[in-house]
Amino acid sequence: MSADGALIECESLVRIYQSGPVEVQALQGLDLVVERGEMVAVVGASGSGKSTLLSILAGIDAPTAGRARVDRWNLLSMSRRDRVRYRRQTVGFVRQQTASNLIPYLNARQMVDLPMTASGVSTAERRQRSGELLEALGVGSFADRRPAQLSGGQQMRVAIAVALANRPHVLLADEPTGELDTATSAEVFAALRDVNRDLGVTVVVVTHDPAVSGQVERTVAIRDGRTSSEVLRRTATAEDGGTHVIAEEYAVMDRAGRIQVPRDYREALALTRRVRLALEPDHITIRPDA
Numbered sequence: 156m157s158a159d160g161a162l163i164e165c166e167s168l169v170r171i172y173q174s175g176p177v178e179v180q181a182l183q184g185l186d187l188v189v190e191r192g193e194m195v196a197v198v199g200a201s202g203s204g205k206s207t208l209l210s211i212l213a214g215i216d217a218p219t220a221g222r223a224r225v226d227r228w229n230l231l232s233m234s235r236r237d238r239v240r241y242r243r244q245t246v247g248f249v250r251q252q253t254a255s256n257l258i259p260y261l262n263a264r265q266m267v268d269l270p271m272t273a274s275g276v277s278t279a280e281r282r283q284r285s286g287e288l289l290e291a292l293g294v295g296s297f298a299d300r301r302p303a304q305l306s307g308g309q310q311m312r313v314a315i316a317v318a319l320a321n322r323p324h325v326l327l328a329d330e331p332t333g334e335l336d337t338a339t340s341a342e343v344f345a346a347l348r349d350v351n352r353d354l355g356v357t358v359v360v361v362t363h364d365p366a367v368s369g370q371v372e373r374t375v376a377i378r379d380g381r382t383s384s385e386v387l388r389r390t391a392t393a394e395d396g397g398t399h400v401i402a403e404e405y406a407v408m409d410r411a412g413r414i415q416v417p418r419d420y421r422e423a424l425a426l427t428r429r430v431r432l433a434l435e436p437d438h439i440t441i442r443p444d445a
């Protein structure tokens with residue numbers, strides 16, 4: 156794998172679910188590298204394997220085959236005890252349904268407090284950390300409110316604060332804006348970007364929302380359980396001094412040299428099973444087998 160020292164490395168990751176006689180290949184050899192400090196959006200159609208990937212990275216689900224490493228943890232060979240430590244200390248996870256992240260009878264401060272209590276953090280440190288986190292997420296003045304007394308966007312910010320309580324290296328968020336209106340989504344997403352920038356937490360966020368994925372520097376697209384393409388965005392300065400974002404799409408090639416040719420390209424040239432490949436001085440051509 157190329158990136159030495161990357162925080163997250165998945166290679167040829169496979170997850171097969173067996174339900175009775177039916178086998179579902181949720182991940183079919185997925186490759187993903189995320190550098191420390193990056194913020195990456197994962198996009199893809201419903202059923203493409205996004206939530207499966209996130210559950211594996213969160214240490215909730217175990218892969219069937221392949222390689223997956225986060226920090227110093229090998230997610231395939233981790234013992235049960237290590238898995239508990241990993242989930243407590245290395246990753247923070249924000250679930251898809253806002254309410255499932257929260258406990259109805261606790262207020263925001265108590266909820267942020269809970270994971271730290273489980274990790275044996277002192278009372279004074281807990282109090283300081285929960286105050287700082289709620290403040291950083293813009294919900295400092297709601298510390299004494301329970302979930303039912305908060306709006307959807309505020310609940311999600313509290314959920315993010317809870318996920319960050321034990322200073323994880325990685326924050327994983329599965330459709331954090333899925334249940335929110337456009338304006339609130341933008342606010343929650345801005346909060347995730349602040350957390351990434353100000354606290355240095357690496358963020359992997361699954362989203363359906365192109366408006367959301369368009370705001371990060373790298374978007375990884377999953378199709379049929381594999382990483383199919385990546386969009387990289389950078390800000391360029393024009394001659395008149397104005398700035399604009401340039402987005403470039405790349406196909407992803409695995410170590411065996413496999414790439415996915417997008418369906419519209421295949422259809423446009425009627426590419427089917429066999430194609431002609433030719434190596435040119437600085438590129439490769441793919442032609443129909445005519």
Ligand SMILES: Nc1ncnc2c1ncn2[C@@H]1O[C@H](COP(=O)(O)OP(=O)(O)OP(=O)(O)O)[C@@H](O)[C@H]1O
Binds near residue numbers: 172206208
């Ligand atoms: N526990 C499970 N048992 C059996 N099949 C499952 C299980 N979890 C997921 N799958 C299947 O694996 C595939 C990938 O599901 P996954 O939830 O990862 O997709 P997704 O991209 O997150 O979809 P969505 O955007 O709808 O949440 C789907 O075909 C799904 O039905």
